[in-house]
Amino acid sequence: MHHLIDILDLSTSEIEELISVASDIIEHPENYREKCKYHKLATLFFEPSTRTRLSFEAAMMELGGKVLGFSEANSSSASKGESITDTAAIVSGYADIIAMRHPKEGAPLVAARRSEVPIINAGDGGHHHPTQTLTDLFTIHREKGTFENLTIGLCGDLKYGRTVHSLIAAMSRYKGVKFVLISPEELKLPGYIKHAYIGENGIECEETTSLETAMPKLDVLYMTRIQRERFASSEEYEELKDIYILNEDKMKSAKADMIVMHPLPRVNEITLAVDDDKRAAYFRQAKNGKYIRMALILKLLDESKKSDTVSVDKPDTIYTSALVCKNPRCITTTEQELRHAFRLVNKENNIYRCVYCDSKAVPDTNK
Numbered sequence: 001m002h003h004l005i006d007i008l009d010l011s012t013s014e015i016e017e018l019i020s021v022a023s024d025i026i027e028h029p030e031n032y033r034e035k036c037k038y039h040k041l042a043t044l045f046f047e048p049s050t051r052t053r054l055s056f057e058a059a060m061m062e063l064g065g066k067v068l069g070f071s072e073a074n075s076s077s078a079s080k081g082e083s084i085t086d087t088a089a090i091v092s093g094y095a096d097i098i099a100m101r102h103p104k105e106g107a108p109l110v111a112a113r114r115s116e117v118p119i120i121n122a123g124d125g126g127h128h129h130p131t132q133t134l135t136d137l138f139t140i141h142r143e144k145g146t147f148e149n150l151t152i153g154l155c156g157d158l159k160y161g162r163t164v165h166s167l168i169a170a171m172s173r174y175k176g177v178k179f180v181l182i183s184p185e186e187l188k189l190p191g192y193i194k195h196a197y198i199g200e201n202g203i204e205c206e207e208t209t210s211l212e213t214a215m216p217k218l219d220v221l222y223m224t225r226i227q228r229e230r231f232a233s234s235e236e237y238e239e240l241k242d243i244y245i246l247n248e249d250k251m252k253s254a255k256a257d258m259i260v261m262h263p264l265p266r267v268n269e270i271t272l273a274v275d276d277d278k279r280a281a282y283f284r285q286a287k288n289g290k291y292i293r294m295a296l297i298l299k300l301l302d303e304s305k306k307s308d309t310v311s312v313d314k315p316d317t318i319y320t321s322a323l324v325c326k327n328p329r330c331i332t333t334t335e336q337e338l339r340h341a342f343r344l345v346n347k348e349n350n351i352y353r354c355v356y357c358d359s360k361a362v363p364d365t366n367k
């Protein structure tokens with residue numbers, strides 16, 4: 001059985017296959033109307049969402065399936081203290097596939113260990129958001145016709161923006177890709193993303209604080225919202241919230257065929273006037289999300305019928321109590337009895353990372 005926890009769980013050829021199915025769904029929706037007739041999707045959203053949850057639900061309905069679930073933690077047994085592991089065990093007895101969003105990083109991985117049906121990570125804290133990335137890739141493919149030789153500017157909250165993390169991981173696998181990382185010092189891309197994907201693959205990358213100077217170079221501009229809910233203090237958020245605003249004036253210096261993407265919701269980082277520019281692709285992008293999620297649901301359901309082996313942990317995972325993860329947003333801080341697990345990512349410098357949230361592990365000094 002296959003889950004989608006991290007975008008790299010999918011090979012580039014599997015992504016191509018999903019894109020081709022999604023394109024066929026757009027062309028021939030009638031061929032897909034009964035594909036999931038006797039199937040149920042559960043949407044377990046412990047954190048608010050509009051696009052992601054509704055596009056999953058619309059996707060399942062358009063495949064002829066049914067949907068159940070909740071849209072906030074307060075209306076689930078989580079408010080009574082139920083663990084993710086138990087919720088996954090219970091819901092996998094009611095549904096054939098589960099899409100889960102959770103504020104704690106690594107929660108979908110924990111759910112996948114216990115679930116009897118495929119789990120889809122619909123966003124875990126500031127960590128990853130693979131189905132948004134599928135949406136982004138489908139959009140880039142439709143708009144630009146290729147993934148290769150593109151200069152991609154990522155602007156805004158690169159620290160907490162999970163969509164940025166997953167998109168970088170995915171795009172790092174294509175030839176000739178360059179990244180321009182546009183953010184204030186406080187919201188720079190986390191080091192592990194930079195090293196693991198950009199550094200390891202020898203990708204050209206530039207970091208800047210100026211959107212204006214980056215504009216003329218870009219083929220794709222990926223704007224993001226400053227992630228208010230992940231800041232430790234509201235003062236820090238207030239200081240940074242309006243740092244980048246894309247307006248008509250800035251669009252003048254962009255290439256004629258550049259596209260502007262945004263995972264949405266926008267707050268005020270793109271002015272309404274930009275919506276009328278044909279290069280504004282974000283509403284087309286949101287619509288693409290439904291079709292690519294239809295293709296993903298079909299793929300995972302099909303695979304779950306073929307095999308029942310659960311391949312959740314990577315082979316090099318080690319379980320040890322000698323190391324700890326200090327990330328306050330990690331699922332290990334709340335899920336009781338969860339065994340801490342790590343992967344050795346840098347042999348030379350003996351660096352281990354938490355398998356749930358990718359934070360650098362530190363020796364447990366209480367031992």
Ligand code: NCD
Pocket residue numbers: 051052123129132162163224225263264265
């Ligand atoms: C994004 C998310 O939830 O991370 N939204 C989405 O899924 N479309 C981006 C965001 O909330 O800023």
